Amino acid sequence: MLVEEIKKIADENPLACFQCGNxxxxCPLEFAMDYGPRKIIHMIQIGLDEEVLKSNTIWLCSSCYTCTYRCPRKVSFTRIAYALKNIALKKNIVPRNVKVFYETFLRHVLEYGRLNEGIFVNELVLKAGKSFxxxxxxxxxGIRLWRKGKISMKISKIKRVEDIKKLYELVEGKEV
Ligand code: SF4
Ligand code: SF4
Structure with a gap:
């Protein structure tokens, strides 16, 4: 049951939600989600585990915490989404483009200590299995954005990138 797994991983109780819809x-990203946060919590409550883990909602949540701060029941959908990501990863229910995004993002951060948007997006476009x-x-x-100075194709690296690697090693494998 997802309810129990979420309690264990994130210390959050989806059953406390009374479906007010706040x-x-x-949520600034609700328009792009398969189901909004309220609906996802309802689906968890009634045991639609597979549908929840397959929805794009958990991957689109940008962790802005607005929903968490506005919840009258002190339920944090943000943390629930983190727990769901962990569970989906363990069950290998991760859309290909999401997997490519996270792997590429992590590699760039570990290699350069920051994100070089132009190079990062280039790599994503090539790896994401898109059509011609x-x-x-x-x-x-990308060319239009580059011409307007919105993205750079230069690579820059922070001075003590090894510190980022050490930080990553400290949290690697930990949930939420
Ligand atoms: S704001 Fe809180 S109580 Fe209201 S629907 Fe969302 S999670 Fe449930
Ligand atoms: S943290 Fe909440 S409000 Fe923010 S994107 Fe995620 S679900 Fe939406």
């Missing part, structure tokens, strides 16, 4: 009404038409569309968009 979280969904406050989508790649061309993304490349054109």
């Amino acid at each position: 979280c969904t009404g406050s 038409r989508e790649v061309i569309r993304d490349v054109n968009l």
